[in-house]
Amino acid sequence: MGIVFLSTALLTLLWDMMGGEPLTPGTSDIARDVALIQQRATELSQLLSTAETLRAAGLVRASERNASHGTPREWQNLLAGASQEVVLSGVAQHNWVRDRESFLSSVLAGAAQGCRYRVMLYAPVTHGSESMLELVESEPNKGGSTSAHNRESLWFFHNVAKKISEDHGDAFQVRVLEGVIQYVMVSRFDQTLIATPYLYHAPAESCPALEIKGANRSLFRVYMSEFNTLWNEARNLTDVEIEFLSPPPRNSPRNGTRT
Numbered sequence: 001m002g003i004v005f006l007s008t009a010l011l012t013l014l015w016d017m018m019g020g021e022p023l024t025p026g027t028s029d030i031a032r033d034v035a036l037i038q039q040r041a042t043e044l045s046q047l048l049s050t051a052e053t054l055r056a057a058g059l060v061r062a063s064e065r066n067a068s069h070g071t072p073r074e075w076q077n078l079l080a081g082a083s084q085e086v087v088l089s090g091v092a093q094h095n096w097v098r099d100r101e102s103f104l105s106s107v108l109a110g111a112a113q114g115c116r117y118r119v120m121l122y123a124p125v126t127h128g129s130e131s132m133l134e135l136v137e138s139e140p141n142k143g144g145s146t147s148a149h150n151r152e153s154l155w156f157f158h159n160v161a162k163k164i165s166e167d168h169g170d171a172f173q174v175r176v177l178e179g180v181i182q183y184v185m186v187s188r189f190d191q192t193l194i195a196t197p198y199l200y201h202a203p204a205e206s207c208p209a210l211e212i213k214g215a216n217r218s219l220f221r222v223y224m225s226e227f228n229t230l231w232n233e234a235r236n237l238t239d240v241e242i243e244f245l246s247p248p249p250r251n252s253p254r255n256g257t258r259t
Contacts, residue, residue, distance in 0.1 A: 059219055061211040066185075066196045069209035072099070078189040080106040082115055087227055089120040090185035090196070091133070091204060092149040097156050104160060111168040119157045120227070120234050122150055123176040126244050130179035155245040158237060175234035176241075186227045191215055195223045 063069035070078075075095065079086065088096070096103045107117060123131040125147055133147050157174045164172035185196040185204060193212045196204060212219045237245075 059210055060213050063209045063211075066205050066207050066209040069194065069211065076102055076106070078192060079103065080109070082110055082189040083113055084190050085116050085118075085188060086110070086190075087118045087120075087186060087188040087224075087231075089182065089187070089227055089230070091122055091146060091182075092153045093119065093121065093157075093185075093187075094149040094153050097149075097153050100156060104163065107160060107164060107172060111164050111171040115171070117164075117172040118231060119161075119172075119174045120231055121154055121157075121174075121176055122182070123178040124151050124154060124241055124244060126241060129241075132177065132179065132181050151245055154237065154241075155247070158242060158245065174237065175231060176237060177230060177234050180230065180233055182230060184223065184226060186223050188224065188227070193220050193223055195219075 061069075072095070076099070079096075111117070122133045123129055125131045125133045133150060154174070154176070161172045161174050183198055185198065185207075187194045191213055195210045195212065196207050197210075198204065199207050210219070212223065214220055215224075
């Protein structure tokens, strides 16, 4: 009897940590509790085996929502700490635009140390384009701000690339995808990669995020291979697109004040 209660308590603790319902053992149905212990022991063993497999593949953390995966400071630290390669891809990667000065400062310092940057977003929606943003905007919960964020981000990254090129050549590159669906948002900072699979009916911030460490790990290689394949299919912004992305000039009224 004591062994049953002790086993129940231990497995309940482990099971609670995994999110399961706690056992409530009693003397009236020992056989039922023993069966539950055996079932949960098997399930815990399977979970631990799965966790070990994922750890070996490189997965160190998973979040149910991309928006809850790390604070803005954590993302900024990842960017500032990169010394070899940074890749950013997705619909807009608009979170970096919100803190432009910090992003530019980190990239300037990184490029001076030899870090390389590749940014890949969807092509902007222009007349005659084959941008997949037209499809994305038609999806539930994604219309409205998607194209605006993409446009603002591309203009920002384009100007960062121009700034970096003054002293560091093509250390910062920007490409766009046209007519191709990207199924995962990939953000790499040296040995850390965060992959966010896109879901059709959910905005990117509501999709799960996977944090993977180790460039030699299998999951890391899989997502980087996906990025590199799409990068080779992507192209530079055209002059027409750059003109389209440029914000409209601010008018100067007759009294000389700017609006």
